[in-house]
Amino acid sequence: MLYSSTRGNAPARSLRELLSRGTAEDGGLYVPETWPELTPGELTTLSGQPYDQIASDVLALFGGAEWQQGDFTAGIRHALAGFEGSDGPPLTHLNDQLWSMELFHGPTLAFKDYALAPLAEAIDRELALTGKRATVLCATSGDTGAATANAFAGRSRANAVILFPEGRVSDVQRKQMTCLGAKNVQAISVRGDFDDCQSIVKSLYQSEAAEKYSYTAVNSINLARILLQTSYYIYASVKIHNDCGQPVNFAVPSGNFGNIFAGYIAKQMGAPIGKLIVTSNENDVLPRLFDTGRMSKAETIPTISPSMDIQVSSNFERMLWLLKGRDGNATRDMQKQLAEQSYYELTQAERSALTENFGAMKCGKGDALDTMRQLHKQFGKIICPHSATGYFAADQLKATLDGPIVVAETAHPAKFPTAVEEALGTLPDTPARLMDLFAGEEEFATVDPTVEAVQSVIDGKLGTP
Numbered sequence: 047m048l049y050s051s052t053r054g055n056a057p058a059r060s061l062r063e064l065l066s067r068g069t070a071e072d073g074g075l076y077v078p079e080t081w082p083e084l085t086p087g088e089l090t091t092l093s094g095q096p097y098d099q100i101a102s103d104v105l106a107l108f109g110g111a112e113w114q115q116g117d118f119t120a121g122i123r124h125a126l127a128g129f130e131g132s133d134g135p136p137l138t139h140l141n142d143q144l145w146s147m148e149l150f151h152g153p154t155l156a157f158k159d160y161a162l163a164p165l166a167e168a169i170d171r172e173l174a175l176t177g178k179r180a181t182v183l184c185a186t187s188g189d190t191g192a193a194t195a196n197a198f199a200g201r202s203r204a205n206a207v208i209l210f211p212e213g214r215v216s217d218v219q220r221k222q223m224t225c226l227g228a229k230n231v232q233a234i235s236v237r238g239d240f241d242d243c244q245s246i247v248k249s250l251y252q253s254e255a256a257e258k259y260s261y262t263a264v265n266s267i268n269l270a271r272i273l274l275q276t277s278y279y280i281y282a283s284v285k286i287h288n289d290c291g292q293p294v295n296f297a298v299p300s301g302n303f304g305n306i307f308a309g310y311i312a313k314q315m316g317a318p319i320g321k322l323i324v325t326s327n328e329n330d331v332l333p334r335l336f337d338t339g340r341m342s343k344a345e346t347i348p349t350i351s352p353s354m355d356i357q358v359s360s361n362f363e364r365m366l367w368l369l370k371g372r373d374g375n376a377t378r379d380m381q382k383q384l385a386e387q388s389y390y391e392l393t394q395a396e397r398s399a400l401t402e403n404f405g406a407m408k409c410g411k412g413d414a415l416d417t418m419r420q421l422h423k424q425f426g427k428i429i430c431p432h433s434a435t436g437y438f439a440a441d442q443l444k445a446t447l448d449g450p451i452v453v454a455e456t457a458h459p460a461k462f463p464t465a466v467e468e469a470l471g472t473l474p475d476t477p478a479r480l481m482d483l484f485a486g487e488e489e490f491a492t493v494d495p496t497v498e499a500v501q502s503v504i505d506g507k508l509g510t511p
């Protein structure tokens with residue numbers, strides 16, 4: 047099985063080669079040339095297994111023969127076995143149509159753990175097979191950095207360097223990146239914003255040090271991460287479908303269109319999925335695209351759900367490529383227009399194709415806080431401000447959707463205590479794994495937003511790799 051670039055002008059690669067790759071050489075994203083399709087019987091057998099086995103089987107479907115050479119299956123199972131509730135993300139039937147899927151039971155309490163923990167294991171095993179070392183670079187607005195630092199801490203062949211904007215991540219998120227005491231992880235607070243972090247990371251890839259340290263990427267354009275998220279959509283939809291016989295809808299708090307695209311892949315593989323609802327905060331680039339057919343960038347607004355404060359949903363390029371009939375040239379032209387003119391427009395036919403599978407809903411601060419109060423009152427459930435956008439959408443759209451609606455809860459409320467307190471007047475309970483964190487010693491460097499300053503911290507920490 048091979049993967050090609052959405053912009054059609056880069057060599058095709060295997061899944062193993064993609065483990066530590068973000069974008070392709072032509073600037074595009076890697077996409078599977080075909081989807082593995084499963085019959086309803088195969089899906090039932092697959093999802094009847096323990097969750098760690100489901101996830102490793104799904105990756106094996108995408109990995110092809112080359113995947114069998116490595117110890118990847120064991121690695122993925124090992125990474126997921128440490129999750130609280132290793133039976134898979136807890137599914138709860140709340141009322142009539144409404145279900146919750148809690149994706150925050152990994153080590154850093156956000157859904158990103160489901161992909162990054164096994165990805166780090168797989169990368170380490172790939173490096174062992176090839177006798178190489180690598181340094182993962184990550185610019186973060188919070189959750190990705192926490193999940194990456196945790197996933198790579200103590201690895202023998204891979205290091206991690208995490209850049210975060212000074213003062214713009216929550217205390218919990220910062221401590222998750224800085225209290226690990228790991229020799230191979232360096233957190234760097236950059237006196238700038240997320241975009242500064244991002245552009246420093248991009249420059250580091252092009253720098254002289256790139257070869258010496260083997261800089262690699264694990265941001266959400268990494269296809270292996272998306273594929274690792276596909277398994278919980280298969281797991282949940284099959285389980286709930288067996289219960290009620292109807293296609294299962296999902297409402298997914300979205301930013302980069304990564305998590306929800308994993309749901310779309312599950313649907314293409316045959317999982318009994320109805321509509322996939324993209325939900326956003328005030329940064330509503332995706333709901334606007336779905337409503338108007340026009341992708342247009344706006345200014346990023348800081349909100350109570352910071353992990354969704356995004357105006358460029360990079361992963362949508364994969365969907366665009368599919369809408370363009372897998373035409374790399376057409377996709378490249380659209381992305382070029384977006385970069386140069388800050389917008390592109392879908393045709394009527396492309397919009398219809400999109401809305402056949404997806405819906406979208408924006409949820410502003412007032413609605414999010416109301417929804418948090420409502421969930422607490424009705425079900426005694428404390429939810430995070432990102433998940434609130436999902437519940438709001440489920441409520442608004444329930445009359446128009448047949449069958450169950452599963453809200454993907456993307457983070458634990460304790461990661462966002464300020465928003466919870468604003469909604470409910472009380473703080474959420476702190477889970478044991480966060481308590482441990484607060485006892486740890488913080489260790490990070492603080493630098494001006496320049497490539498040189500960041501590189502010299504890396505040299506000091508990692509020296510000769």
Ligand SMILES: *Cc1c(COP(=O)(O)O)cnc(C)c1O
Pocket residue numbers: 156157158189190266299300301302303304305306353354432456457
């Ligand atoms: C990253 C994140 C999102 C957005 O997910 P995408 O895959 O970027 O769409 C939503 N909620 C939380 C809590 C996150 O950490």
